[in-house]
Amino acid sequence: MRRVAGLFVALLLLVGGLASPARAAQTLTWTADDGITAYKSAPTSASAGETTIVFENSAATGNTTGMPHTLTFDTSTEGYNHDVNLNILANPFDANNGRHEATVTLTPGRYRFFCSIPGHSTMVGELVVTDGPGPDPDTTPPTVTATAAGTQDGDGNYVGTATVTVNATDNSGGSGVKTVEYSLDNAAFQAYTAPVAVTAVGSHTFRSRATDNSGNVSAIGSLSFTVVEPAPDEDTTPPTVNHTLAGTQDDDGNYVGSATATLTATDDDSGVDRIEYSLDGAAFTAYSAPVVVSTAGMHMLHYRATDKAGNTSAEKMAHFTVVPAEEPDTTPPTVVAEVDGEQNENGAYVGRATVTVTANDVDSEVASIQYALDSGAWLAYTAPVVVTGLGAHTVRARATDTAGNASPEKTVTFTVVGSGSDACEVPDTRATVVIDGDDTGIPNVDTGDGCTINDLIDEYASYPTHAAFVRHVETVTAALVAGGTLTKRQQGTIVRAAARSDIGSFAR
Template identity: 90%
Template sequence: MRRLIGLCAALLLLVGGLASPARAAQTLTWTADDGITAYKSAPATASAGETTIVFENSAATGNTTGMPHTLTFDTSTEGYNHDVTLNILANPFDANNGRHQATVTLTPGRYRYFCSIPGHSTMVGELVVTDGPGDPDTAPPTVTASASGTQDAEGNYVGTATVTVTATDTGGSGVDKVEYALDSGSFQAYTAPVAVSAAGSHVVRYRATDKAGNASAEGSLSFTVVEPAPDEDTTPPVVNHTIAGDQDDDGNYVGTATATLTATDDDSGVDRVEYSLDGAAFTAYTAPVVVSAVGMHMLHYRATDKAGNTSAEKMAHFTVVPAEEPDTTPPAVAAEVDGEQNDNGAYVGRATVTVTATDTESGVARIQYALDSGAWLTYTGPVVVTGLGAHTVRARATDAAGNTSADRTVTFTVVGSGSDACEVPDPRPTVVIAGDDTGVPNSDTGDGCTINDLIDEYAAYPTHAAFVRHVETVTAALVAGGTLTKRQQGTIVRAAARSDIGS
């Protein structure tokens, strides 16, 4: 049996020397829950090469409300890789029950990812990708540790020492876990810098394991923490940001976004504030940062006090979209006259004026017209003019930006149809509209037609408002000709308004 095992092992070594087995593609997993401020979990590092991306936003990951999220890779912000297009929308009630996956190829560098749903703007992070060999990963991760904080002349840390553990994996599979142990304590997962404030000598042990199961050698870091003097500053500043500017409905900043950083320190005072925009080097913050470049942006910032304490680095991200050019062009207006015409071009009995307006920018807000010397009225439908004689209709339009067109004018003449105007005149003694007796005498208008004939209550009207405007036009001409008084006109128009003709 031992000879058989040895023979098989030798055969495997021979085959391995001839052709290396293909390395399995890595899998990176993001999860989300009911929160809208951060992903529940997300990878920080990966190796270059083919990668399976898993995004799960389900009941299993803590989403109990059906809140949707996306996992979107940034393809425009400077300083990041833009070679992966990924935009996964997931919620617990979709066809995949909130679990989706895609296969992509990652290259060395940094990727920025975020949730694109409005209001979820703080769900953002970075993925660092390192080179990965094509052979199986047999190399353990490299892990280091460093302490930071205010030190005295002997190198002791005053008040607090903050230990940061960093692990990288060049073997290709990526770091799986990092652990640390303080003094004689047991190893535990390292997820963030460890602050040690107990006075005395300390030892932090640390180690890392990659996804292929390779474990690093255990490292150690020794340091001493001493009590600060009563008036010694060991507390870093507090630093925050605000982003200002005009925003659209999706929360994007239109034209420009202005980032303002503020820092406070109650002990020694703020010494400096620094920022990095879109992966650039940190630079001193002296005034609000105005960003007008179109696209998504990431702002990193920090503050240091006069005692040398530096705050944790913070981030903000935002998107700038192009500003629209203001609308300074008025609408285009057209007016057309329609009706039966005689040989001289005059309109027999009535003329109908139709006004149209178009605006390709902010859109038409209102259309108005004026008949002869009358006031401007809101145009809601074709205007029917039956008063005999020459007429002028002016029309204009205003767009949503407040631009008003020049007046568009049409002129025309309305004539009676002679003996055929009203072969059977309406003989009622008073003007009656839909059974409403106005008490105004139903006078002959001079061409064989009575006022009731001109009102023409039994004709077809597109709307009730069109009928009322028709009555206003007819009676206005009769007032001008002396057939009616203004008071009588008002009585007739009110009766028309009370009716349901055209409704």
């Protein structure tokens, strides 16, 4: 863990001050420990003006493992102030032993703060800032009020449950509220972190107090109320509401292009009446379908639900970041087909022509290249195509990239001729085409330059494989069909004979 801590030592990026600044009019303190789901403590309200920010993530605050955390102020989400750029990284083993200070100037409004370390995404909160009184020292204690909410009968008693919410402010002194505590029915004071639901039937006394960052303690506030038994069919329980986020995420957990928030609520008693949400500080609006957020940046979603008895759930939050999606590849590959070989004075290729196909794609990658010789079927291109059949030829080529874009066909035409009048000095003059002893019955006619069909098939030449010999016969006969020497039916007879042969299957 010390090795991890070493990676984060002494990182302090902020606007408005460095470690150990001059003391400001008010001090706000955040603390963290080994947890990754919430700050151990954090202020919720403050006064406008010059402020000392203290962030402590140390052994003294409960960090026993060296877990790093940041205190980062949001500078992009709509609905929040963006005038404080604060990003403090702290861990117990850094140069300041995990305690850092910075001086900033707060303005009236709301600030959003969070921990920016991946995996700590639920460490988030809001700071409400009101107009400040000026730079005088804070000698005034906070004010604290407690209010009860719930379904009441005609006598003002709370039916089934009374939910007590405590609000503390420290506007006059300006140092800000540090802690809020409460005591129910003369029990010991304990930390107040969320509204307190009181369900015990009877009379109750709820006391509350607050302490600011200057150490001033408020007068104890007292609230009395009575809880009575609900009627057997009366619903006093608020709904349960939750959210899910969906979308394509990058390695940092950001949603690429858009994020879709789906809200759900359940209520076992009277049933859910409505769900409401607020995105990025906007007014609450009725939820009727999943909320799709495609604007790039950080976002905060508040939501709540109300049942048909009028019970409203506690407000919940979800925060996430959307980053722009990459533009899709809609551009097909570029294909080039080139013919090479020995040419005569008329540009015809003597004996053979070799066709080489290349393809490239700027945006993605080339997935496949295909070619077709003359009227033949499309075949996978894996190596240059050697054409030995005499006559005119056409080779078509195309390519497809990994995004599925297919290129236009690229076409090259050329002619292959014999090597001269002595091309077949001793021609094969058998009356019919014979392959490896298999008589096809097809006339073995002269194809030009004194060469017959048997000469072009050249069954005694060396072929690396049987398949290579069959392809050679297909190429030769296709050219003869194109030139009118053979019919398609005759070509098929010759190719089948080549396929039945053993030529190329072993050394001859």
